[in-house]
Amino acid sequence: MRADERGDAIADLDVVVVGAGFSGLHALHRMRGLGLATRVFEAGGGVGGTWFWNRYPGARCDVESWDYSYSFDPELDQEWEWSERYPAQPEIRAYLDHVADRYRLRDGITLDTRVTSAHFDDGTGLWRVRTDRGHDVTARYVVMATGCLSAARIPDFRGAERFRGRTYHTGQWPEDGVDFRGSHVAVIGTGSSGVQAIPLIAEQATSVTVFQRTATFSVPARNRALSPQEQRRIKETYPERRRLTRDSPTGTTVVRGDRSAIEVSPEERRVAFEQRWEHGGSGLPAAFDDVLLNPRSNDAAAEFVRSKIREIVEDPQVAERLCPQGVPIGAKRLCVDTGYYATYNAEHVELVDVRENPIEEITAEAVRTSARTHPCDAIVFATGYDAMTGALARIDIRGRNGLSLREKWSAGPVTYLGLATAGFPNLFVVAGPGSPSVLTNVVVSIEHHVEWLGELLTRVESGGIRHVEATEEAEARWVEHVNELAVRTLYPQANSWYLGANVPGKPQVFMPYPGGLVAYRETCARVAERDYEGFTLT
Ligand code: N01
DSSP states (O other): OEEOTTOOEEOSEEEEEEOOSHHHHHHHHHHHHTTOOEEEEOSSSSSOTHHHHOOSTTOBOSSOTTTSSOOSOHHHHHHOOOOBSSOBHHHHHHHHHHHHHHTTOGGGEEOSOOEEEEEEETTTTEEEEEETTSOEEEEEEEEEOOOSSOSBOOOOOTTGGGOOSEEEEGGGOOTTOOOOTTOEEEEEOOSHHHHHHHHHHHHHOSEEEEEESSOOOEEEOOOOBOOHHHHHHHHHTHHHHHHHHHTSTTSSOOOOOOSOTTTSOHHHHHHHHHHHHHHOSTTGGGGSSOTTTOHHHHHHHHHHHHHHHHHHOSSHHHHHHHSOOSSOTTTSOOEEESSHHHHTTSTTEEEEETTTSOEEEEOSSEEEESSOEEEOSEEEEOOOBOTTTHHHHTSEEEOGGGOBHHHHTTTSOOOBTTTBOTTOTTEEESSOBTBSGGGSOHHHHHHHHHHHHHHHHHHHHHTTOOOEEEOHHHHHHHHHHHHHHHHTSSGGGSOOTTTTTTSTTOOOOOOSOOSOHHHHHHHHHHHHHTTSTTEEEO
């Protein structure tokens, strides 16, 4: 045993977990429950993962608070009280801090420490994990709880290094916040992060210029405080809610329509969408059961949202620029906002279409497009992530015979069930590519994965087994299955991060499993019943 700089005692370990977000905290709790010596390394200065870093103004979850929480302990359900329908970042972070304290997890977490490499040693059969603070430990298992949207990405804009003002990425926001009063702010990007941040930045800044490449569909959150009666009711109904989320394809309690949008009359359709719009939240496409499958149903939903944009935005030209065209609604993640479209009615907010006039460079004092120079004091990059694989690719991961994960995945990620990959024994990914993760309430997916891995490790530990590894055949079949499901949907029709299309040069492969959590859960259960079919246990 030895101690690191902070005095954390680190012995050779059974399990190294990388990341202390929803996945890593649960993994630590579960692995300790199995009696395994486990340590989490976390790059951030606190627990929370995505919710530690995404501190931008307006950062808020788009899944309702009562669904976006762990379900493994009914006592936790009863003692934690959510204050709003959609929890804001500080509240989610407070929840995860509470979880870390309640289950005495902190002494198993080394903060401010980034794992730089994880190498499988063919001789010893152990993993050797190194960090940027000099740790060099061995472990029998490695759990990558690195998150799907944690590798923040700023595109290469020519001249960016010359900019003399302040720059921020939404996913790496300063802990103490940012004061935009008196500032001329440029915001690049109009995905979920931009759509949430822009209205609040506009409340403070002297001027805001939004650079939009692809117009986005956004629906109102209609967030509100929860009354004491609602809070009581949520707690009373938790057992039923948890059952509903487990049996739902998306891991939420959103009620799903069971008819096609084109089966009903135009008036019935309008009323159904209108009710969802008024109710708020991302359940609008779920008014019917085929919005993500049938182009005509999708067009109907898309046109409904476009009609709302035209109603809200006063300048018809700006409204048209904000209306997404040629992209199915929901094929990119549907945004959920508070006052996004109305923000463009303010005099000091300008929308620049960079598809029409691309950004040519960033100068010392401005963002310059092919049409004009836009002076600014601060630039907010709401430009997203190298999603699903980025955080893994930033670590030097090597399996048997020095096989590098980056090389293995150079034509796109290959996993079995989104949890493991051949050539990398005893290495697991929570909510990796091939898992339903980002197409569901990710907390429900995460809990499933961690519980399933817990069962797998119980089998391994009690069975005198040293290594568990996905087979190449099983992972090839899984990747094919994910692709077959994806092409039956409208998802591949958008240039989204689901496909890796937002990162120049990244292979375009539809990464999340689009078959829904129920089918996924059944598959995983079947694999376990057949003594981990598709894995070798040696
Ligand atoms: O990132 P994004 P995000 N020049 O990739 C633009 C989750 N999330 O951080 O669409 C100009 O969606 C890019 O344009 P285009 C959620 O799952 C959830 O907003 O590629 N623009 C796009 O507009 C979400 O999907 C919540 O043409 C450039 C934007 O930047 C995911 O995180 C809140 C550009 C990036 O949008 C990621 O969301 C926040 C360039 N070179 C995030 N490069 C909630 O729970 C990129 N863009 C509510």
